Amino acid sequence: MTSDLAHQAKILHFLDRLSNHYLQGKIRALKMAVIALLSDGHLLLEDIPGLGKTTLALALSSALGLSFGRIQCTSDLLPSDITGLSIFDRELNTFRFIEGPIFNHILLVDEINRAMPKTQSAMLEAMEERKVTVEGKTYPLPEPFMVIATQNPTEQIGTYRLPESQMDRFLITTGIGYPPEDLEKAIIRQGGIRKKMNEIEPIVSRIEIEEARQAVSGIHLSDKLVDYIFKIAHATREHPFTVSGISTRGAISMASAARAVAYLENRNYVIPEDIKLIASPVAAHRLIFLPEHESLNKQEVLQSILQTVPVPIV
Amino acid sequence: MVKIKKPLNYITYSVSLIGASPLYIWLNLPAQIFLPIALVFGFYSEQKNRYIISSRTATVLSIAFFLFYASQLSLANIVIPVVNMLVLLLSMHLITEKNSRKYLQIFVLSLFCLASSSVFSISVSFFPALILLVFGVTIGLVLLTFYTKEPGRSIPAPQLYTILKTATILPIVSLLLMLLFFVILPRTEHPLWNFLNPITSATSGFSEEVQPGTIASNVAVKTLAFRAQCQELPPEMLYWRGTVLNTLNNTVWQRADFPEESTQVLGGETVRCTLYLPAKNNQFLFTLDHPLSLSGIRHSASSDSVFLASHSLETKTGFQLISRVGGELTVLKPVDSSFYLKIPDNLSPQLLEVAEAIRQNSYSQRETIALLKNFFREQNLSYATDDLPGPQAPIDEFLFTKKRGYCEFFASSFALLLRMTGVPSRLVGGYLGGRYNNLGGYYLITEDMAHVWVEALVDDQWIRIDPTKLAHNSSATPMAGQRPTLSLLQRTVDAIDYFWTRAVITYDFQKQISLIQHTGKGLQSLQRNWKYTVKEYYPILWIILSGVVIWQITRWKTTSREERILKRYLRAVRRRHKVKSIPPNMGLNELANQLQDPVCEEFAHIFGSALYSEHRLTKGEHQRILSLIHILERGKKPDDH
Numbered sequence: 001m002t003s004d005l006a007h008q009a010k011i012l013h014f015l016d017r018l019s020n021h022y023l024q025g026k027i028r029a030l031k032m033a034v035i036a037l038l039s040d041g042h043l044l045l046e047d048i049p050g051l052g053k054t055t056l057a058l059a060l061s062s063a064l065g066l067s068f069g070r071i072q073c074t075s076d077l078l079p080s081d082i083t084g085l086s087i088f089d090r091e092l093n094t095f096r097f098i099e100g101p102i103f104n105h106i107l108l109v110d111e112i113n114r115a116m117p118k119t120q121s122a123m124l125e126a127m128e129e130r131k132v133t134v135e136g137k138t139y140p141l142p143e144p145f146m147v148i149a150t151q152n153p154t155e156q157i158g159t160y161r162l163p164e165s166q167m168d169r170f171l172i173t174t175g176i177g178y179p180p181e182d183l184e185k186a187i188i189r190q191g192g193i194r195k196k197m198n199e200i201e202p203i204v205s206r207i208e209i210e211e212a213r214q215a216v217s218g219i220h221l222s223d224k225l226v227d228y229i230f231k232i233a234h235a236t237r238e239h240p241f242t243v244s245g246i247s248t249r250g251a252i253s254m255a256s257a258a259r260a261v262a263y264l265e266n267r268n269y270v271i272p273e274d275i276k277l278i279a280s281p282v283a284a285h286r287l288i289f290l291p292e293h294e295s296l297n298k299q300e301v302l303q304s305i306l307q308t309v310p311v312p313i314v
Numbered sequence: 315m316v317k318i319k320k321p322l323n324y325i326t327y328s329v330s331l332i333g334a335s336p337l338y339i340w341l342n343l344p345a346q347i348f349l350p351i352a353l354v355f356g357f358y359s360e361q362k363n364r365y366i367i368s369s370r371t372a373t374v375l376s377i378a379f380f381l382f383y384a385s386q387l388s389l390a391n392i393v394i395p396v397v398n399m400l401v402l403l404l405s406m407h408l409i410t411e412k413n414s415r416k417y418l419q420i421f422v423l424s425l426f427c428l429a430s431s432s433v434f435s436i437s438v439s440f441f442p443a444l445i446l447l448v449f450g451v452t453i454g455l456v457l458l459t460f461y462t463k464e465p466g467r468s469i470p471a472p473q474l475y476t477i478l479k480t481a482t483i484l485p486i487v488s489l490l491l492m493l494l495f496f497v498i499l500p501r502t503e504h505p506l507w508n509f510l511n512p513i514t515s516a517t518s519g520f521s522e523e524v525q526p527g528t529i530a531s532n533v534a535v536k537t538l539a540f541r542a543q544c545q546e547l548p549p550e551m552l553y554w555r556g557t558v559l560n561t562l563n564n565t566v567w568q569r570a571d572f573p574e575e576s577t578q579v580l581g582g583e584t585v586r587c588t589l590y591l592p593a594k595n596n597q598f599l600f601t602l603d604h605p606l607s608l609s610g611i612r613h614s615a616s617s618d619s620v621f622l623a624s625h626s627l628e629t630k631t632g633f634q635l636i637s638r639v640g641g642e643l644t645v646l647k648p649v650d651s652s653f654y655l656k657i658p659d660n661l662s663p664q665l666l667e668v669a670e671a672i673r674q675n676s677y678s679q680r681e682t683i684a685l686l687k688n689f690f691r692e693q694n695l696s697y698a699t700d701d702l703p704g705p706q707a708p709i710d711e712f713l714f715t716k717k718r719g720y721c722e723f724f725a726s727s728f729a730l731l732l733r734m735t736g737v738p739s740r741l742v743g744g745y746l747g748g749r750y751n752n753l754g755g756y757y758l759i760t761e762d763m764a765h766v767w768v769e770a771l772v773d774d775q776w777i778r779i780d781p782t783k784l785a786h787n788s789s790a791t792p793m794a795g796q797r798p799t800l801s802l803l804q805r806t807v808d809a810i811d812y813f814w815t816r817a818v819i820t821y822d823f824q825k826q827i828s829l830i831q832h833t834g835k836g837l838q839s840l841q842r843n844w845k846y847t848v849k850e851y852y853p854i855l856w857i858i859l860s861g862v863v864i865w866q867i868t869r870w871k872t873t874s875r876e877e878r879i880l881k882r883y884l885r886a887v888r889r890r891h892k893v894k895s896i897p898p899n900m901g902l903n904e905l906a907n908q909l910q911d912p913v914c915e916e917f918a919h920i921f922g923s924a925l926y927s928e929h930r931l932t933k934g935e936h937q938r939i940l941s942l943i944h945i946l947e948r949g950k951k952p953d954d955h
Contacts (some may be wrong), residue, residue: 216839220926222925222926222928270926270927271903272901272926273901273903273904305897306899307897310898311865311898311900313902313925314876314877
């Protein structure tokens with residue numbers, strides 16, 4: 001078995017420690033977050049409030065030793081509240097740029113659908129370009145940079161739903177879900193873990209994350225699996241329920257996320273199961289259904305499409 | 315929560331109990347012993363989920379039973395072995411482990427059992443048993459659909475009650491409908507839609523009276539009169555007897571009560587024949603002249619060889635007939651010949667003159683007949699179906715002026731003259747000829763073959779005389795047996811209709827048995843001829859063999875080593891884990907995880923790493939993979955370790 005993947009053991013240890021000590025019952029969401037981090041993508045958490053979305057983001061940033069910023073979106077949030085703005089410095093007699101919360105490694109954007117479309121698009125542009133331009137001056141964002149946005153799927157009043165084109169910017173969309181019964185009881189008994197958050201020691205350094213990302217991008221994706229991803233994307237485009245299926249960006253995201261899965265499994269090549277594992281968190285939210293099928297669950301439709309695509313095993 | 319299997323078992327065992335118990339007293343001892351044992355132990359086994367007999371043993375036993383009873387099967391003894399076989403098969407199914415197919419078979423066997431109990435006796439209990447069985451089977455089938463979907467499924471009790479309630483509606487509705495369709499409808503005398511156009515008697519063709527001169531022309535129609543299955547006979551022998559007209563009222567020949575005679579057919583060749591009559595609203599059963607006996611239908615026979623069915627022939631019917639073709643109808647006791655000599659009073663002088671002349675010139679009845687035939691020939695009469703003599707004096711007109719007519723004119727005038735010259739005579743109505751359909755081996759008789767001829771009593775024998783043959787153009791008439799043959803298509807269509815009538819309308823059980831026996835003999839002779847025929851097929855055999863070899867080689871060449879390995883591996887997995895098919899959307903690791911088999915996991919790891927990191931299998935990996943497949947192929951069952 002090849003185990004020359006940089007810092008693979010360390011990342012696994014990090015996952016283990018977080019999920020066992022701080023984020024019990026959120027292993028799946030945590031894993032998705034790490035996959036997004038490793039494949040240089042952003043994460044959208046779609047779930048009802050109070051299931052620990054913020055906790056997850058906080059724990060992740062503390063354990064990674066990365067800086068953390070947070071934006072609580074409201075309908076009067078302005079783009080400059082995110083990117084920052086220039087203030088006139090009387091002493092120096094010049095304008096000085098005050099960085100907004102976006103200049104952090106990990107940015108938690110809570111209830112992104114409450115922000116106005118103007119603000120949403122300003123932030124999503126920054127996510128894609130990795131830089132912010134204010135008053136003609138361009139400021140690069142720190143590396144690594146990852147947005148963890150949350151969205152409440154049930155509350156619709158006073159929200160601006162993310163348009164599908166913007167959803168495409170997120171590598172992974174996932175829910176957190178309720179913890180298992182025993183765990184939930186334990187959490188009720190002990191109370192939240194927000195206090196424990198402060199004691200989380202950084203486990204992985206920024207440099208190590210950089211190197212791990214390098215290793216992930218070097219993982220081998222065979223032509224057969226490229227073909228497999230293409231076939232899945234093609235099947236979603238041909239499906240009778242969809243207006244448009246997985247975009248090329250979606251297919252690229254699937255490939256890079258599958259590489260990250262292979263990395264976590266300590267493999268230097270991708271197998272079809274990796275693709276199947278990330279297919280629905282990576283691709284489901286990118287499907288656009290015909291109006292008459294809009295009520296359908298996107299994840300389920302994607303799973304049913306996956307059933308029809310044969311896995312290349314020869 | 316109730317396991318779906320539980321109510322299904324209750325229903326299955328009650329259904330088999332209801333189905334088999336009416337049959338119980340008629341069974342042989344082994345079946346009588348085995349059935350209750352199977353019911354009790356089978357039910358017990360289902361509760362404990364442990365089975366006394368494995369399904370493999372049961373299959374062997376079932377085949378043994380089948381062979382044993384099949385060997386006893388014969389035409390004379392058919393019901394008992396079949397019934398015992400049914401019950402033993404049912405018992406075998408009851409006592410062994412069941413899958414959904416077996417449940418279905420149990421339902422069917424139970425229905426068969428109940429149905430076959432009606433062969434022995436229909437007691438009052440049959441009807442309630444049938445209704446109970448319909449209920450049980452319907453509800454059972456509904457439960458079975460759930461069971462088939464997921465055998466281990468449990469459903470909440472209220473939901474189960476809803477299912478049972480819904481399932482009960484089905485048999486109730488179907489029983490009510492059954493009442494409508496199977497009790498009310500067949501009670502009508504005719505098919506329901508027939509009241510619109512009741513069957514009318516054929517206006518041309520065979521009729522019950524002969525009255526020449528009533529129509530100006532006669533257009534015969536080619537509708538089916540009947541079919542007769544028998545050997546092919548000379549055309550001049552094909553006189554199909556229908557009725558005998560013995561009384562002449564003015565110009566009308568009719569059938570009336572006649573003095574009882576006792577007759578016997580002497581000589582001739584015995585011909586067996588089966589007749590299939592279409593639906594018609596008279597009672598005449600046609601026979602091949604001269605008939606001896608008739609069977610297969612309720613009928614009455616008169617001493618002048620006329621057979622009438624006991625009821626009107628409103629449906630297609632078939633009957634068997636034994637005839638003496640070319641035989642003589644001999645009168646055993648003297649007949650009151652005056653009955654056959656009655657003539658009307660108002661005969662024309664011309665006719666009386668002819669009769670007188672013949673009477674004076676002849677010394678015997680035979681000579682009279684010969685003279686009369688000569689007279690007919692001299693008159694130069696011609697056979698025709700148009701421009702016929704009128705109704706005023708048809709006979710005179712036919713014989714002396716128009717000199718044309720069809721068989722009724724010939725026969726009635728000949729018979730009249732016979733009576734006038736002192737020879738007792740009568741008319742016989744029926745058909746002459748028939749088209750032989752060699753596809754079906756039967757004669758097709760159509761209405762245009764209707765014919766009338768004369769029978770004269772000479773020296774205590776009724777002699778058949780066909781005066782129509784005395785026409786100068788008789789060789790050209792259709793009566794001469796020179797009928798145009800039917801085209802192949804017509805013959806085929808008619809043969810299909812005939813076989814339908816024979817196989818479905820007049821179902822013949824004996825025929826089915828003889829067919830089976832015939833097939834068996836055919837197979838045996840095929841086996842005997844095998845060693846001779848096989849040599850002729852050597853070249854073909856070689857071609858096929860080399861084709862197979864070439865195909866195999868090309869397949870070997872075109873598939874990669876990995877493809878072959880994978881194919882072998884998947885086959886081994888299917889066999890070892892009893893997986894019917896591996897879906898194409900399943901990856902190797904996924905498969906291994908689902909099977910929870912470490913051997914599969916190792917295979918998926920080695921094979922996958924080579925496949926997806928695109929390097930060739932190393933020698934060591936190849937060896938290891940082969941040994942893994944070997945373990946799968948040779949290994950014990952997974953539940954043994």
